[in-house]
Amino acid sequence: MRKELELMETIENYINGKLSAADKAAFEKKMQADPQLQKEVQLQKELLEGIRRAAIKQSAQKGLKKYKLNRNLKNWGLTGLTAAVLVAGSVFLYNSVTKSPQHNNAPNELPELNEQGSRLWSDADKYLPLQSFELDPEKDTVVETQDGIVFAIPAHTFLDAGGKPATGTVQLEIKEALKAADIMKGGLNTRSGDKLLETGGMFYINARQGDASLKIDPKNAIYAEVPSDEEKPGMQLFEGKRLADGSIDWVNPKPIRKDLIPVDILSLDFYPPHYLDSLKSWGYDISNKKFTDSLYYSFAALFNYEELAAKEHARQDSIAAVEAALAAEYAARMERYGSAAVQEHWGKDYSGNASGDTIVRLRGINPAKIKAIWDAKYQNTLLATREFEERLQYIHKTCDAHVLDMYIDNLDKDLCSIDSMVAQSNGVISMESDAVYYPGYPEFWKFAARGDGKVKNGEKNVELLKAYYRQKSKMYTEAISKTANEFWGKQKDLDNTAEGKRNEQQSKDLQRNAENFKQELELNLDEAYRQLGKKRPAPLPASPYGLHIATTGWYNVDAYVIQSTLTRTTLDYTDPETGKKAVINYEPLSVTIENYKDYDRVLVYLLPDELSSFQRMPNRNEVFEEELNELMRYKLVCLAYKGDRSFYFSKEEVGKGKLSVSLIETSDKDIEANIGKLSKRSQSRAMYDELRYIGFEKTEAKRQQQLVKIKELTNKIRPVIFPCMVAKTDSAIVDSFGADARGF
């Protein structure tokens, strides 16, 4: 050894306390005299610490990797993924490498034929230790090698000699040379022909059933992740060709990443899975993209958390006020009556004031985000590919907006790198989801295995596109939520207007009925007095119906007539003094409408010549019935509506009995004209007023039907769009669903 190296050895022994007492004393004495030596000792101490730190980091990284893998395996278990069983014999073989190094360089026993069916074996085959796994080829399997290569093996990837997926146990053979030592031991070089390669690691993988080697289905390839500290661009996968001299030549390089071919992004389907199918099965026209878009994007209003938070706070404030009052009352009662009795009565302990931020964040992808990326701006990026379209279906299923964010945040990376990120979920906290801890989405390993790269010569301005995504998704959320609010605000206004009109109409009805009653009563009183041969006394001012009965007189007659007019029953009165009779007959008319059920709405009116307005015939179980006053001559008008169509019937003279009416389709204008001809002026004025109101009710009903349709559709499609949402929604969500859809 050189002198410098010998000194280092001495220093090392000194640090480790391995010097003899005499040597130690001598060394310390020398050190005192020599500051340079002190410095050397110090440096060496530091280096030992550095080695320790580097070593711990290395072990920790391995630990982390194992931990992640174990976790993924656990998660994978849910989707049917199994870990391969390490074959016991080979564990022994492998472990024996470190236990008894003297066997280390002995060649392995090899099967007769290699994976290509020939007898040629290389030194690497002979000297690299075999790691052997048993797996069930009909299940997804993950294998991790001793040095950390992870193979994700999809089910049915192994094909037998006949090209059919293998069944039964498969033996997987793996040899790896990642460390320089292993590469040397395997006699591996890193040459391709006469070119020198930089290696990211070499491995051999083969699957056998008995003596026969299986093939890998190229459409269902195995995903291999070779551990590396840094990603070197331009890495390629070489096939090893065994040479007669026992070495391996590396041939047939293939890029590890596959280029993506962009398509027109607007021709892709970015909707959640089954969105279009569902709409189609419910009879909607899914070729109308304006409709499908606006329905889907309308749900973005649910993600306007700032607004929801404001609403929630208002709600919380009012709850807090009530609870505070309750708490005060509760405390007072506790003091007076003792706890048990009070609690039993109140059912809830109000002493603790419950409040807090209870804004429910939706588990789902905000449609505004989809709107942001489903845009010509993203042409020629990896989003505009069939490959991304396929992933998006799965992204929707995760209900995790963060997964979508990852794809856009990493637009400039290889698609498969993002896939593997998602699979392992190097998650960051997402502002739009309450989950801060991401368990990872192992189903994305399958995508990662495809090695999809990026769009060749794709859009370079990714930073702008990322910013655009953030901005636009926020903007769309706000805009859509605003539109929704406006729409429902307008509906509310219309509701109020309708309510006002209805009230107005009701008071008109009451007025008309009162007026009709007054007029008919006058008629009846006149007739009753005439029949009794008496002169009718002047009515008492401002009190037409017998209240002021201070003196005897004819009030008796009045009372009977009022009674009969009010109940529309026949008056049969005998004057107790003269024995004369007053009789006014009320006789029933009933009108039935043919095909009544075919109409949305049927109305029947009586227009008595003697009255200035009309009477609406009450509808009793689809039969219109009224008692007719024999003193009056009635005309009949029937109206019916079905959708936008109007139907009409009128008859000049109607009397008691039963009438069956067949309606004729008539334009609204002709109806007006007919009514005008039929009735006297005051009546037609009232009828026109009635017709206008019916017209209003018709449009109102249409509006309400439309709203019901919107609500029905949004409720029906909601679980399709947000598959993770619980059926029983929280009130915050229900509230916001008041504004869940806008007109389309």
Next chain:
Amino acid sequence: MEDQKIIELIQSHKHDKVFTALYKYFPVVKKMVLVNGGRAEDAEDIYQEALIVFYRKAASPGFHLTASINTYLYSICRFMWMEQSRKQQKQNFVEIEKETLSEAEFIAEIEAESQFNLAEKVISDLGERCRELLILFYFHSKKLKDIAAQMGYNSENTAKNQKYKCLEAAKNKLKLLKSM
């Protein structure tokens, strides 16, 4: 693996399985970092550093557990992340509901470790074979004879010579860095 077992393995320099076992306490740290504005990678870095700090403490003679390893690691991570957030003038620290130890339990180790970052960098920048050799010998306390066999050196002596050459290279680099 139980806490006491982990400590025993560390103290007897049998680290193989220790680190995988120690990562079972990682999720709560990750959560703490994520809710406090960090990324998963930050959590991994900070946890790694905490493992080193804890390792130093656990390997020191006469160490015995005064709290669970989980609490140790979490307290160290929480302390370090709060320091980092404070430096970046981040907003309030959001607590995860978890028991924590006082700084006194680990502050000395954190400070000690902070001196060795440079030396660690020098080691990490060495060639892979050098680094492997040094770690096997100094950290894993492997015998030169075994190392020679494992790494394909002709003899124990070659390995020993190579080891000092590697150490020398590191020392020169460290000297250079320190003089700058």
